[in-house]
Amino acid sequence: MSRLSDADLELLLLIRHFELELLELFSRGELNGTTHTCLGQEYIPVAVSGLLREEDFVFGNHRSHGHYLARHRDPHGLLAEIMGREGAICDGVGGSQHIHRAGYLSTGVQGQSLPIAAGTALHLRRTSPGALACAYIGDGTWGEGAVYEALNLAALWRLPLLVVVENNGIAQSTPTTRHLAGTIAGRAAAFGIRHIGVDSLDVSEIRDALAPEIDLVRSGAPLVVEFATHRLGPHSKGDDTRSPQEIQNARSHDWYARYAQDHPEQFEQLDRSQREYVQQVVADVSGRPLSRWADR
Numbered sequence: 128m129s130r131l132s133d134a135d136l137e138l139l140l141l142i143r144h145f146e147l148e149l150l151e152l153f154s155r156g157e158l159n160g161t162t163h164t165c166l167g168q169e170y171i172p173v174a175v176s177g178l179l180r181e182e183d184f185v186f187g188n189h190r191s192h193g194h195y196l197a198r199h200r201d202p203h204g205l206l207a208e209i210m211g212r213e214g215a216i217c218d219g220v221g222g223s224q225h226i227h228r229a230g231y232l233s234t235g236v237q238g239q240s241l242p243i244a245a246g247t248a249l250h251l252r253r254t255s256p257g258a259l260a261c262a263y264i265g266d267g268t269w270g271e272g273a274v275y276e277a278l279n280l281a282a283l284w285r286l287p288l289l290v291v292v293e294n295n296g297i298a299q300s301t302p303t304t305r306h307l308a309g310t311i312a313g314r315a316a317a318f319g320i321r322h323i324g325v326d327s328l329d330v331s332e333i334r335d336a337l338a339p340e341i342d343l344v345r346s347g348a349p350l351v352v353e354f355a356t357h358r359l360g361p362h363s364k365g366d367d368t369r370s371p372q373e374i375q376n377a378r379s380h381d382w383y384a385r386y387a388q389d390h391p392e393q394f395e396q397l398d399r400s401q402r403e404y405v406q407q408v409v410a411d412v413s414g415r416p417l418s419r420w421a422d423r
């Protein structure tokens with residue numbers, strides 16, 4: 128894999144250790160509800176966020192800790208939100224999935240983001256030419272009708288809309304082959320929308336391939352970028368229906384082990400520092416008082 132800047136590798140490792148610490152907190156009974164980790168998929172928001180600008184708007188989904196951290200690099204606020212502690216991004220009301228902050232919105236309702244992203248793209252075209260709306264969705268979310276209403280208007284109105292598809296081959300417990308007829312590329316083509324497939328794990332390589340395409344989005348040519356990726360963990364908590372072989376296959380695509388092998392010195396140092404940093408975040412946030420709903 129290409130050698131990354133320390134800043135990019137730190138972000139990758141921040142997301143990885145944040146997710147691992149969340150699972151640890153769950154196993155100690157310190158978190159309520161559920162959570163969807165992006166273990167294995169961290170390189171996607173890291174690669175994409177390097178091509179985004181301050182004035183762009185990012186839409187996340189139910190599996191968005193990495194999307195948020197790549198956008199705002201704020202593990203304290205996110206963990207406080209998830210734990211319902213002081214300093215939470217949305218006063219602890221949104222939790223893991225429902226987060227709003229400048230230039231960023233996530234909701235756990237599949238497909239909900241795309242019509243809103245299309246509307247935001249229209250708004251940005253009028254008020255901030257050159258800015259785009261970027262929405263992350265999974266393969267399973269192509270089963271939602273709202274996706275197609277949004278794609279229709281994005282194509283018709285030439286909206287600066289970037290749809291990032293994290294195709295991890297499964298939606299909760301249903302393999303993509305059992306829920307999706309045809310292809311995502313074919314569905315984008317039906318609207319005359321450009322589609323690019325990415326199967327690389329290499330952040331630099333991905334950015335080189337996407338940079339000129341994302342420039343075109345900014346001038347009104349919507350784009351679907353489909354990442355062939357692998358989910359290392361269960362869908363949320365304790366609901367992994369995959370066979371041991373399927374899980375092993377996902378692990379064999381993990382960027383973490385590959386990068387560690389290719390750049391051991393840089394990796395070991397930054398892996399340690401990010402693990403310790405996230406442990407400090409956990410200690411700090413866990414010790415805070417409960418968050419209170421403020422007037423907004």
Ligand SMILES: Cc1ncc(C[n+]2csc(CCOP(=O)(O)OP(=O)(O)O)c2C)c(N)n1
Pocket residue numbers: 189190235236237238264265266267268269293295297298299362
């Ligand atoms: C409208 C709606 N229906 C069902 C759900 C329950 N649900 C949450 S995530 C999920 C599967 C999502 O699969 P995919 O879009 O492939 O994303 P992934 O979880 O693989 O990242 C389902 C069915 C939901 N959140 N929203």
